[in-house]
Amino acid sequence: MNVYDARRMADLLINNGYEKANDVSEADILIFYTCNIRERAAQKLFSNIGILKNKNTKVIAVGGCVSQTEKENIFRHKDINISFGAQAYHRLPEHIGEILSGVKNRILDIEFDQTQKFNHLPERQNVSFSEFVTIQEGCDNFCTYCVVPYTRGREYSRSASDVINEVKSLLANGTKEITLIGQNVNSYHGEAPYISIGQPKGTWRLERLIREIAELDGLKRLRYTTSHPKDFTTELMQIHAETPVLVPFAHIPVQSGNDRILKAMNRGHTAQEYLDKIIKFRNICPNIQFSSDFIVGFPTETEEEFEDTVKLAEQVNYTISFSFKYSRRKNTPADKMPGQIPETIKAKRLAILQKTLINSQIYHNNALIGKTQEVLFERRGRKPNQYIGKNVYLQSVIVESQNNLIGEFRKVYIEKAGENSVMGKIVK
């Protein structure tokens, strides 16, 4: 989401007469857009300001979750002129103008008014073959470890017509792959675009939005992330089975495999309810594969409770996973819980879980050997003529080619598999 926001800020500023500097050393204005899902975000920000500030710098603006969390305290770093929240970046040109003209030398703008932002952003420019589109922001779930409801605000869905128009404009400019994004994307409930006579406009859920977007000309691949297990409907599973452009892949974070810990995390489901959805999904859409997020060492988690997480990971057999040690976030309920787990135990549990997750990853990579995969190439590899792309399951595929493949789809016959990627040859 920060990548998406940063692209929209760049478009906004270019639209207002600013130019992108060729190198950070030539920039008059430095904008830092932050995430504090990980630890020590403010310290990292301050140290990056120190490294990147130079004799040309006239304005330093800081945005995103660190601004939202630090509030006025952000100005303890004397070089910062503007601090803006994730919902306020449409006002950046105005704020930068006030600093450059000397009207103000400090601006704090961290209000949550999501309805405003998207109405003030220009059409997408400089689009890539693969683009994110924010459809929903904020979260009302209040998982006890998470800062998102406090930094991104309450849940807000963009109107369906706003989203569809943005996707259409991206496709018209050459985008092939779209990822619909939101903190809780499958709780999307945007205003419907059609008015039936005598009826209120009503709302569209993610399911309806996907059906509509999947029909648009030029779209080759559609993804969405991040979803919540409790909001995963049978209809959404069916859409995966019926819609060729929608990838047969779902990121469904589970976090823990133990019911007491899931309850303490306020996740709103049990381990069995999660597993039942996975089984149902596989029955409805046999080629579906999954990725997940895990947190180990949540306050009071016992060895047995942690083992439940490992068991669940084994049962599901995820293609890709993201696993972390629980880390305390100020002002969240879990930060105040007794029974915080020592770092050494968390590290030990993380290593055990990651071994299981990597075994699953290797299993899925090996399963591709001898198969042909459709790959969208994203970047060059380390070796000459090497290109790296992704298949529908987000597995990295490496090939050699004399031609530039970036932004191109190719069919690739997989010959070898490693831990983090597979290698193959382009099918002529």
Ligand code: SF4
């Ligand atoms: S659902 Fe996701 S974003 Fe929302 S509070 Fe829970 S972890 Fe945070």
